[in-house]
Amino acid sequence: MPARWKNDLNWSDVTPKAVYLSRRQWMAGAGALAAGAFAGPGMAGITTVPSRYSTDEAPNALEEITGYNNFYEFGTGKEDPADNAHRLTTDPWSVTIDGLVDKPGSYDLADILAGLTLEERIYRLRCVEAWSMVVPWVGFELATLLDRVGVQPSARYVYFETLVRPEEMPGQRYPILDWPYREGLRLDEAMHPLTLLATGLYGEEMPNQNGAPIRLVVPWKYGFKSIKSIVRISLVEDQPEATWNMQNPREYGFYSNVNPEVDHPRWSQASERKIGGGLFARRVPTQMFNGYGDEVAGLYAGMDLAKFY
């Protein structure tokens, strides 16, 4: 009887998890490192304080959070950002704050962060595509920054813009979206204590594919509202442009609050699947305002949320 082929390879012959994880982290952190940010707090872990706004749900694994992203600046595939974002230079980084503010200007990121206490905020993230994650963000409230630059009384909305740098963001070489990526919030939404400017996750500096070095996190809205790699914040009087809303206003409203009762025209928003459950993961019901209704429902009192979706 002929000898049967026997597999003498084991899982231990595959690149060890620690090695590939550290390789990915190295790639994610390469931008920060390459620029010589030795003094950056990220390398040794960022000191944070816990927050009462954190959920007690278990966060997704780092590999899931950094390996499954929508960040069209780096390509439309879910794994494109992890593959391509290492090219992004995140230091130096400055954010232009302008419009209806008392102290407009171009602020270096280090100056923005100086003197701030960073918090760990473990938030649910609900993508408009009906999947979700739980992410342990590191950041501070947007209101802190807005208070510091002085919002003038006539301001009613906040407008944000992502970096445009096609040399480092290969997705921007194609007109997939109308670059720059832009987003907006009503001023009361922007000032809400849940609204975060995040600079890291899992106690480390923000991986590039997740929107380094600074991004918005609005946990009660679909993920695309949480604009990444921000270079401009403007206080404005009229409702600003928002990229996905411009792309397809019927599918993506300006508010885009998580709402299980208002379907996306192409799929139901009534349920979602948490990333990480494998091939047989069950769907779970989506919660109104992604479960943050107690905190934010008051912002929309009297509004028809089917109309202002």
Add this chain to the structure above:
Amino acid sequence: MNDILYRIGAVARHIPPLAIYIVGVLPAFWFLYLGLTGGLGVEPIKALEHELGLFGLQLFIVVLAVSPLRRHTGISLFRIRRALGLLVFYYITLHLLVWLFLDVQIWSQIWGDILKRPYITIGMAGFVLLIPLAVTSNNWSVRKLGARRWRTLHRLTYAAAILGGVHHVMVAKTWQIEPMIYLGLILVLLALRLRWNRVGVAA
């Protein structure tokens, strides 16, 4: 050049359909294995659904290319066209099953999705058109229907291919290049047929 084509043609003509069936069903098991072992990423359900649908669409394009290929190069894959066609049905059926049982899961939602969501309506219509084609892809049916009626029935292939290509374009959130290329290929392969038919009539 003609010599090379002739030799390729000589080999192609002799590919046994059974080999196509055996080799053709295997990628589905490979995709399933990848999905179970993390090879399809952290969201394997959507990935598996997508891989099966895309592979079905790619095979569909190969099926549509069989006639033009013979016309322009003399290479004939007619002996294995039925096998390729049935494999299209196999992959699109698996794609549908993954959508039903792993993706949507909620039966009350499925019917609503089929009626309310145009890209699902279109995809489903394409699948429904494939059913009579798959059922009659055997010698007995050709005899029973008669060659002329059988050929007329199998023109549904063209409509199903267009529906599949459009479904693929509509799934993406933005206008993306790759799905447009697939749809473009389908339309070109169908347009080539229109031209021959006209030339055929004129001659």
